[in-house]
Amino acid sequence: MDVVIDAHIVVRRPAFTLDIALEVAEGEVVALLGPNGAGKSTTLRALAGLLPLSEGHIRVGGEEWRHRPADERPVGMVFQDYLLFPHLTALDNVAFGPRCQGVRRSEARRLAAEWLSRVGLAEHAGRRPRTLSGGQAQRVALARALAVRPRLLLLDEPLSALDVDTRREIRAGLRRHLAEFDGASLLVTHDPLDAMALADRLVVVEDGRVVQEGAPAHIARHPRTDYVARLVGLNLYRGVAEGHDVKLERLTLSVAESLGGEVFLAFPPSAVALFRRRPEGSPRNLWEATVGGIEPYGDQVRVHLEGPLPAAADITPAALAELGLAEGGPVWAAVKAAETHAYPA
């Protein structure tokens, strides 16, 4: 695959510096993930030319874009709130981009009709944005972004304004359109599910820097920061391994892998078993904890444990009732070695 984008983006603000290197290949979908204020939108804005770089370069297909004005960059953008022109029909919204590129009116409208039909909205061409549902408006925004035949498609939280059911449906459609798009796509999202479902590769940004990147499945199994671990729903620790034992700050756990030296150790909250009293025959990875908090988590209950090993444990509401847990109270916790995963740090 050819590299479409090769960028080093540096944007300096008084209290924040974004400094990231980014490569995206032809046809590749990269998701930028990160907490609030990490610099994701700033990255997209810099690529689109809406924000000048303090330093660095943006090469697209070998051409330098750093000083190229926004309206001369072949970029398609989809924003969270779609930013459709309210006074134009769906068709004219999609035709707008090609018109700006100098395509004749009749041809622009023909192209727009074709794109609307590809996103399944042929019958809605004459509608104005306020009469469209959220999912339909999202599809018009996507058609509008793709109608300019961009080299680069930038999507900023494209699904976050949709309700859960619509989101699932639109996510599937978006996945199909991204697969057909031969340029580079960059998707900003808070939602790990969107990222995992849509992206070939994840780039995790925290505080203006790339902290981890790789295939979604690899990152899900090998988080390297607390943010990533929480994102993929894992308890994560750093420790020192000696064979099957990993020495953590205040506790040693046995793990399935045999390793040496600095390691990460991760396990899902569902792997933690809780007991009211010290269990008989004491399993190996057992410790006494304090209940720090209890909250509903889907159809489960998440119990936050404090003590020698801060951890989250997911149990059923029935188990919670049986255990009679209360915040601030004691509890015994155990995790099976087979359900832990250790890897070099």
Ligand SMILES: Nc1ncnc2c1ncn2[C@@H]1O[C@H](COP(=O)(O)OP(=O)(O)OP(=O)(O)O)[C@@H](O)[C@H]1O
């Ligand atoms: N126009 C601006 N002027 C000054 N500072 C800004 C501006 N826009 C964003 N910032 C700051 O730059 C940093 C990065 O913001 P950015 O919006 O890129 O983060 P983000 O990762 O997209 O966050 P979110 O997920 O909340 O959208 C933050 O500290 C933010 O407060």
